[in-house]
Amino acid sequence: MPVSSPLMEDLLLQISYTLTDIDEAVVKFWDVCGSYHVFAFSGDLGAGKTTFIHKLCDYLHVQDAVSSPTFALINEYHFSGQNGKDNTIFHLDWYRLRDTAEAINAGMEDCLAQACRGAAFCFIEWPEKAQELLQPPYLWINIETMDITRREMTVKRVGK
Numbered sequence: 001m002p003v004s005s006p007l008m009e010d011l012l013l014q015i016s017y018t019l020t021d022i023d024e025a026v027v028k029f030w031d032v033c034g035s036y037h038v039f040a041f042s043g044d045l046g047a048g049k050t051t052f053i054h055k056l057c058d059y060l061h062v063q064d065a066v067s068s069p070t071f072a073l074i075n076e077y078h079f080s081g082q083n084g085k086d087n088t089i090f091h092l093d094w095y096r097l098r099d100t101a102e103a104i105n106a107g108m109e110d111c112l113a114q115a116c117r118g119a120a121f122c123f124i125e126w127p128e129k130a131q132e133l134l135q136p137p138y139l140w141i142n143i144e145t146m147d148i149t150r151r152e153m154t155v156k157r158v159g160k
């Protein structure tokens with residue numbers, strides 16, 4: 001008899017895109033995923049995590065300049081949503097963190113707590129560095145390099 005995993009996973013989206021049609025991919029992505037608050041972007045170095053997040057921020061009309069988080073572990077952006085409500089995005093890059101303890105010291109729990117109660121969005125690169133900090137439900141997004149221009153993205157929901 002199959003044993004069901006305590007962490008239910010559901011495939012929500014599978015798309016492939018190039019830099020030419022990435023804007024359409026972003027629209028599809030936000031249609032399907034825009035009601036979630038914690039987004040774990042997994043994929044090899046250079047897979048396109050930052051590129052996709054920056055395009056998504058453009059689509060959401062983020063007001064602040066979207067800089068690369070290469071040297072910042074936490075970047076905060078803002079955009080106005082429906083009814084002019086101010087929305088916060090935390091763009092977190094965990095690449096240079098060693099483990100969960102370092103992530104906690106760097107203040108990641110506060111960003112995640114805000115996202116869990118729906119008060120912010122967290123877009124996380126290299127989530128595997130401190131995966132224990134992620135509380136379901138969240139989205140696990142994998143970006144795979146198909147060839148030099150094409151990427152394939154799969155989005156799974158973890159937890160209910």
Ligand SMILES: Nc1ncnc2c1ncn2[C@@H]1O[C@H](COP(=O)(O)OP(=O)(O)OP(=O)(O)O)[C@@H](O)[C@H]1O
Binds near residue numbers: 150
């Ligand atoms: N379809 C595509 N989607 C995204 N990036 C692409 C695509 N095709 C080519 N690229 C190129 O791949 C590179 C992706 O770099 P990016 O910094 O977004 O990766 P990353 O996953 O954030 O890497 P890192 O793990 O170092 O943070 C860029 O140079 C981008 O121009």
Ligand SMILES: [Mg+2]
Binds near residue numbers: 049050051125
């Ligand atoms: Mg990156």
